[in-house]
Amino acid sequence: MTQSHPLSAVEEAAAAWFMRRRARASDADAENAFQTWLAQSPLHKQEYERLAGVWDDMAALPRPAMRADAVRQRSASRARRPVFLKWGGVFAALLLTLAAAYQYLPVSYESVANAYTQTRNLDLPDGTRIHANVGTRVSVRYTLAERHISIDGGEVYIDAAPDRRPLIVSAGEAQLRDIGTQFNVLLLPDTLQVGVRSGQVLLDAGGADTSARQTLQAGDTVLMTRADGRISRRLKVPVTEVGAWQEGVVVVHDVTLQQLAGYLGLYRDAPLRFADARARNLRLSGTLDLRQPDVFLEMLPSLLPVALTRQPDGAAVLSSR
Structure with missing residues (x-):
């Protein structure tokens, strides 16, 4: 089951604009205000277009056939309704429509x-x-x-x-x-x-x-x-540098060995440990080849004042020197 979540301010504004324009209740000033709102953020346009797309997809869903007398009753009911609904009712109807549409969606x-x-x-x-x-x-x-x-x-x-x-x-x-x-x-x-x-x-x-x-x-x-x-x-x-790992390297900027150890943990099936706080807090910058993480660990003592010790379970321990 998909859990519902409170609408954001952008989602509420997009829904209000969508229903107002759908009801053709916008005059020239309102349309200018709508265009101004769209231009304020790319997120506004994205949310409005998403809402319009969901509405179109919902409209394309198959509907059960209605009996002729039910159609006549619905038409008469619509004729008696005011041209413009209160915004609260329209907004609630929109939410109910969207919630119903979700039930038909492939996942x-x-x-x-x-x-x-x-x-x-x-x-x-x-x-x-x-x-x-x-x-x-x-x-x-x-x-x-x-x-x-x-x-x-x-x-x-x-x-x-x-x-x-x-x-x-x-x-x-x-x-x-x-x-x-x-x-x-x-x-x-x-x-x-x-x-x-x-x-x-x-x-x-x-x-x-x-x-x-x-x-x-x-x-x-x-x-x-x-x-x-x-x-x-x-x-x-x-x-x-963003996503450089796809080429087998990672670029680091003044990171601690503790931070680097977390990243190396993705590449090794055995942990990297520290014998003391000084080794843990030593810092490193550069482009590192992580396709062979154990080769990199062997090189660390030549880059920083640390000693590397291997343990029987495959863990590597770094200590300051």
């Missing part, structure tokens, strides 16, 4: 659970492409109303196709809303990183901190701590 569902040596691509019905990195768990659910991608862990690069339905990506506690774009999402136990290669993404961390609700443009990369839903860093990077 497309796919899921991916990659091993630490496996990547996978998904080509979705609308033309969207998903590239799932090693150690990634992601599921996709499409309905007539929306496209929803849920990332349970790992890294996903999304090349979103244009569509009247919004594309909503859930990653931990955060939610991303695409506005025609290509972007990368890295979800680790402690952190969430989002990078945009083209277009725009609306990020809502899901917490009370309004600063974590941001619009990300091409080249923007943000790092969020999952514990409190706060943005800890925001960088502007070359767009070629």
Whole structure:
């Protein structure tokens, strides 16, 4: 069962404009106001077009045949009704109509659970492409109303196709809303990183901190701590760095070894541990080849003042020196 959720201010405004224009109650001033509202945000146009599309799809659904006397009674009833309904009644009718339409919609569902040596691509019905990195768990659910991608862990690069339905990506506690774009999402136990290669993404961390609700443009990369839903860093990077893992490399900017260990955990079936806090907090920048993560670990002592110890269970331990 799909759970209902409160309408956002944009959804309410789009519904009001849609019904007003459908009833032909708009004059020239109202139409100008509508065009001004559309121009305020790409999200306004996307939501209005989504609503119009759902209405059209609902109208195309087969309806039960009505008896002739029922048709006459309905026509007489309509003739007695006022030309314009109160907005509350129209809006309620719209919601009921949309809710009824959802019952007829086909659902497309796919899921991916990659091993630490496996990547996978998904080509979705609308033309969207998903590239799932090693150690990634992601599921996709499409309905007539929306496209929803849920990332349970790992890294996903999304090349979103244009569509009247919004594309909503859930990653931990955060939610991303695409506005025609290509972007990368890295979800680790402690952190969430989002990078945009083209277009725009609306990020809502899901917490009370309004600063974590941001619009990300091409080249923007943000790092969020999952514990409190706060943005800890925001960088502007070359767009070629976003999703570079698809070429077998990752570009890091002044990250701690602790943060890097979380990422390496996707590529290895054994953990990376630290013997002391100093080793954990050492920082690193550069372009790293992670196709052979153990080779990278062997190189670390030549890059930073650490020593590497292997344990029988395959775990690697870094200690400061």
